Amino acid sequence: MPSIYVDHAATTPLSPAAFKAISSQLQQLGNPSSLHTHGRATRKVLEDARESIAREVGSLPSEVIFTASGTEANNIALKGLWWSRKAQGKSVVVISAIEHHAILDPAHWLETHEGAEVIHIPVDVHGVIKLDFFKNLIAQRGDEIAVISIMHSNNETGVIQPIQELVSLAGDIPVHTDAVQSFKKVPLSYKDLGVTALTLSAHKVGGPLGIGVLILQRAYEIPALLHGGGQEREIRSGTLNAPSIVAFSAAASEEYPSSDVQRLRDNFISAVHAAIPDAYINGEVSQRLPGIVNITFPGTQSDTLLLLLDNAHVSASTGSACSAGVHEASHVLLAMGHTEATAQSSLRFSFGAASTQADVDFVMSVLPDVIATGRAAHLK
């Protein structure tokens, strides 16, 4: 029985090059902070990896800070930049209404524990942040803003955000962007974007789980969350995870077949439109990542659909957060004007480098029945 994976935005297979890199590095002895031969050998491959990742993202190697996850990188950036700017009397955090929980929650924490004021930039029905709102905000309260964090592309809808325009409007206010979903999928240059900080995660691009990166301008000396050995510019102490770092670099150096992935995704969308006429695509007219599509199937409930799909050997998701294992209505779709009911009737399908037309065909061989059964179960 085939088992079809269409949840590449959650995590995607380890690339063969990354597997090779991590396997061989796991057998190498040496703490990269040690000064002897063994330590220097590990430090050498680690710094090679840092340079290679920096090249891929258009930053300086010295701007790369390794972390244990994208979530950690986001926390360091948001809290660190806020604390350093708070010293200058600025306490407003500006984020968008559609951020991942790895930004929403630290922002909320700053609000409840540190006295920050959090302002959410709304999005339009197409899932794009409202630049007019942002412009007015800068004009009226620019002096009070400590940090701005807007994701480069949304993890649920794939909609790409106008970060470059945002940065030019922001002036000298530091801007962080969570680029976890965008890296390797669409052109992404830290330098060209002009942001202060940017987050990456290895396992979204064929690297291993448990390794992330924060790109941060050298000029910013921000307070650390973890204190210890002083690694990574004293911003992120902890022995560097050399095997995962070299594997991240190996994965990041590979070409991502954007146009192939997009073709598959678009074939899938056409097939869904043909088979399930009332289904609609969220953010359809917006610029989107090639591999992600978020679809609303009116009259269904997403948890039922996921169970039925899983039973039919298809792994998909809602892309939104769970609370105690219960899918909440997506805050992203709600921000785009959905009702609770339609937000709860939506699924995310995401394709990756390893996806094939056979995957699309298989999903389409079961999806119409799943939707029909899901509707019947929902009527009950």
Place this chain on the structure above:
Amino acid sequence: MKLIAAMSGGVDSAVAAARAVEAGHEVIGVHLALAANPQKYRSGARGCCTIEDSHDARRAADVIGIPFYIWDMAEEFHDGVVEDFLAEYSAGRTPNPCLRCNEKIKFAAVLDRARAMGYDGVVTGHYARTQIGPDGKTLHRAVDHSKDQSYVLSVLTIEQINGAIFPLGDTTKVDIRAEAERRGLAVAQKPDSHDICFVPSGDNAGWLRDRLGSEVGPIVDQDGNKIGEHKGAYTYTIGQRKGLGLTVPTADGSPRFVLKIEPVSNTVVVGAREDLAITTMRGERPVWCGPAVGSEVKSGFVQIRAHGAALPCTYSFDGNLLVATLEEPLLGLATGQAMVIYDGDRVVGSATVCETQ
């Protein structure tokens, strides 16, 4: 058969799911999220539906080797069970929420959804048995009478019983724990849950007071003389003796018991022990778990509490109310409680007590 195993995160439902798999059924595990704002951890035997419980259920499903999902039934549970519980207390009755949960959630919302999704039935860890006989599938007491849960299942219609699988009815609890241990299920020694799952503190009176207020009212004797004051009539139960705080003693110093709760006048009526005695009870909204009861008077047993005794009685149905007449008088029966009729160990049916005399 294709079955959905309702997995609470406890030992019973885990073993029930494992047994259903072993019997050759195609089983998926489903944990019902019933609380809108679940607590992170269980404290001892109190409450359920915490995040920890859902993790335990997931772990058990993984060990058994079945798919696992969480179904959000918080809204259905709130509307069908919690609101009902409050409404019943407000009306001066004493409801049993577990019964309501079986009636409206586990074997209604869940079973309906399961059937719509192409599943044949729901497996639970209830201690009860079903049998196929000349009258179709019937509901029976568990072999382990001390754990028997047929009382709280007595609200199931034949249609619901047909969709229910109870794999534990032939085994004692002690053996179930040992079996869980053998199967490598980490919940083998997890404490049983007691009390009402949505009142995690175990303080029912306090929980009710928070939601229904604590309007002070009179405690009166049977002649209507005020002899004390209460703080919310619904926090009293019929037959209660302690904690009445009465200021006027009886002439002979004998204790007084709660006889009646009158929600409209917010009055609690107390009286002598013998005034609690009843011999006849009538119940409304009857449900038959097998062949319907008619006007012909039959002998059997009636049970009025989840783990109460089976009391010898005669019973009949007058077309409107289920009537049971006891051989021996019974002290203290609140309206709102379920009266469940048994023929030997078979559950005949149940009704909600609305009148006693």
